[in-house]
Amino acid sequence: MSRLLTAALLTTVSPFAIAAPFETCPSKAYLFQSSPVQVYSVNLVTGSTTLFTNDVGLSNQGINAVGFDNGTGDGVGFEEKYIYGFEKTRKKVVRLDKDFQADVIKVSGLPNNYSFYVGDVYDRYYYLYGPGRGFYRVDLTPLDSDPNAKLTAETISTSAPLGITDFAFHPGNDELYAVNNSNGKLYEIDTNNGSTKYIGSVGVTGTFGAGYFDVNGYYYISRNQDGDIFRIDLSTQEKIDSGSVTAVKFADGPKSGLNDGARCEDAPVIDEDSTIDFGDAPDSYKTLLASNGPRHEVGTGYYLGLVAPDSEGDGLISPLDDNKAGSEDEDGVGFVTAIEAGNTAIISVQASTTGYLSAWLDWNQDGDFEDADEKIVSDSVLNAGTNTLSIAVPSDAAVGSTFSRFRFSEQAGLDYFGGATTGEVEDHPVTVMKSGTTLVHYPNERGYATLAFEDNWPKEGDYDMNDVVIRFRITETLDENNQATRILISGYLSAYGAGYHNGFAMRLPGLNRVDIDNAQTTMKHNGVVQESNGMESDATEAIFVITDDLKQKVPAECNYYRTAQYCQEEIAFEFEIDIYPHDGVSTYGLMDMPYDPFIFATPGPYVRDGLWYNPGRGLEIHLADQAPTEKFDAYWYGWWSDAGNPAENRYFKTSANLPWALLINDAWKWPQEHVDLIAAYPEFAGYAETSGVNNTNWYMDEKATLGTVFEPEE
Known part of the structure; x- marks a missing residue:
């Protein structure tokens, strides 16, 4: 049957006829919160969120166990992209279109009167995990030819011992991963029999209600109580096998008592329409995204200098820098006096509006900002316009070329790495001089x-x-x-x-x-x-x-x-x-x-x-x-x-x-x-x-x- 004829028939028999699937594999993550449900898009790189809708077309107590079906299976027919989840009022599986309008899907074989809150979709199967209730999967391919098809849940295991609140599929090795909330242990779950394999400790605990992968094999987990987004590097099998899977704080996301997440695992974490400003110092200072380098959401009104920052797909290290690759927007920081060992230096900083500035300078020229005295400004409140700061230069500062980093945002508490929802980062090469010398x-x-x-x-x-x-x-x-x-x-x-x-x-x-x-x-x-x-x-x-x-x-x-x-x-x-x-x-x-x-x-x-x-x-x-x-x-x-x-x-x-x-x-x-x-x-x-x-x-x-x-x- 032709695609056109199939579409015509669906308009008369299917409740999904007007449901428009996702047209692409989005880079944004989707976060489902609250009751009734609110759906947000989340930029995992910066932590910024946008409310898509607080009305999914159903009167409900919330939707959980969500997963993104990227339509890459071998089923016949449409294979379009939708989000699947479990609606708590009806205790039914639902499908959401690109406008996040939900419709109930008929599924038999699941436990009665139970609300699943752990789920994901992979290779046209919807997987559901109920701690203490069991592990199930639902073949979605019958929906390709008959949107009214009644699906049947297959029981993978009646044992579901892990204390988890979400899991996600790795796009590289097809395995399923989850972090135990109470002890921070990372597990690989066998989708054939439900058995688990301990990988290593991620080093953090909490209620991780939302988990996502990107196409490069990084695993992101969002903690409900504070909104912190952590990243775990599972990009190679060698790293997985090593058991060194420490989670690093990646961005500040939204906190909620009810969280669940879905994302197309085949999408890069930054798309071609990037709205992010990065640094451009050498990567030893943590500049690139892979190093959890500093980055800020642009277009928010918070920036340094007179020129607002342009967008980049990643940090720009030598031979590029931000001014070579785009507009010359690195104009916010000026060194009024020489930086002389043992003296006080004067720095002029231009701010677009009132916000917080933190800055670092690599005094010993060891290629990082990690040493105790290298944070030279900590959450200094800047006013719109020109601000003058005094910096004490250590007497033992190494003479020669080094780097500095300045981060401006409406957020306080930023480190020299990690994501921010607003602002700009500027990296500047500087020269530390002996007292009495001058630069020409x-x-x-x-x-x-x-x-x-x-x-x-x-x-x-x-x-x-x-x-x-x-x-x-x-x-x-x-x-x-x-x-x-x-x-x-x-x-x-x-x-x-x-x-x-x-x-x-x-x-x-x-x-x-x-x-x-x-x-x-x-x-x-x-x-x-x-x-x-x-x-x-x-x-x-x-x-x-x-x-x-x-x-x-x-x-x-x-x-x-x-x-x-x-x-x-x-x-x-x-x-x-x-x-x-x-x-x-x-x-x-x-x-x-x-x-x-x-x-x-x-x-x-x-x-x-x-x-x-x-x-x-x-x-x-x-x-x-x-x-x-x-x-x-x-x-x-x-x-x-x-x-x-x-x-x-x-x-x-x-x-x-x-x-x-x-x-x-x-x-x-x-x-x-x-x-x-x-x-x-x-x-x-x-x-x-x-x-x-x-x-x-x-x-x-x-x-x-x-x-x-x-x-x-x-």
Whole structure:
């Protein structure tokens, strides 16, 4: 019988004809509370709830033993998604549609005059468990072809010894799990005979009236008396077999004397329409959802700064952070004074409304916020607008780079991890300094400058100036004599439209290799310390090769990484060089920031068009009028479009003064692939012709020709 004909027949014979099934497998959990029943959706990640209905179409004392049927069985017919439960007034099985309207289903074989409050649905069977009454299952597939079918309950066991108030099926191994209320023991229940297997202690007790799984195998239990939602990691069989199944506080949910829960176990806990803000510090600080990282429901009016937070599917660790992946909303916290060991630091915090702020700072730089003195703000009440806080910096705080975390919400008592129903979390890198030192930033403390290269030198090429686009900033630590004792260079690859392979490096003119403390200097890629700090050992100058092949750092899905409008890949490569000159080395001769960033041809067999050999490291492209390094191959001066003349200190320019590299002390939207720079920014021609005297604002967004520049869609 066709689906269409079956539907037509049901309109005349079935009480379920107007019952609309769930169309998808929702990420939300459903919580049934109170008498008469109230149905809520629960965001397990944050604990926020929304009342769906307090009227399910039946006069009832409540619905319990609920389970979500995701329609994945082998029955014929509709196999649509519904919620099944047990209604306490009639002591009957009911089915609820997507509007949570309930209809009674005829089922025989269950104990008379008994209200089940433990149940779940899996693989088209509705399972019911009555402590002291027995364990039963009901085949739901007859309803696919006849919504009026009378179902029969099969007795699995007449013994039901566990003191449980809900259970849930694991989507990965098909097993049934429950936590004993009185002793916190986790059990696996055999659905063939009702026997139980002890797994381990979850470490918490209480009346766990609602239990849910997500598609990754995490088990969530909600405690009636305080609403606390706990998560148990059963994501792999190895973890289950280990017996290490400690429940961790995951979010604050609603409390109730009557709780039961249903959820589609095949759904991720966060859907594509996420309304959650996460942190972005390294995951050692508990940032990702898998680590129970901090997260807040957005759109509630509680946030830090002037820009409300955008939504994320998870924490954004290196090479991404919140400002790279979405709107630049990490604007709520400002460090007014330097953070100096043994002194008091002043922090400015902008709040959208009155709420609670807690904050942490990793003073000993061990990669966590767990130490006793690292909570620097505890439930401080902020007013709407600017708030000034004083922080005592421990005298033994480790000098160098570390992380801080700020959480703002209408909720008090937040830890540095876990869910919150409102607010925002901001993670900020900070530098702890010795007393008497100062920090100098380029282009500023939070922003990035933009480097853009055309890699066809000595040819002009298509001049779209997007072959390599890098955003970077530099921070110098100066002692009381204005000597640079530390240089921190950080940045990321923002676009790569080149067909060629290019390396990227930074020279510190005025310093030599022997001036650098090689043992203390480090380099990180995507937050991971590399074996080499990148300093060239065969050069006299202090030259740091960040990578010798940027092309290997970009995803392979698209040839025009973030230069063609349809190539919208995420940021994939972030770097940091932490440079320490030797004690006593004079840095007065060091070139002013931003020093000398440049690209070079990746050494290897690949030869660039028009060149009869590959110069490799010897082919460098620098900013206009910046002399190349000692490793540059001077043979190529004056070829094709190059009008460089070392005698006149003229480098990397055409005869029309067009450079092969640009430096813009701000964010900049580069041209799309194969769009000439002057076509995208017409005022650049006048800027180049006058060597930068005229049209100094040529790069501003409003100066760009419509439809010619790359627009990220994050």
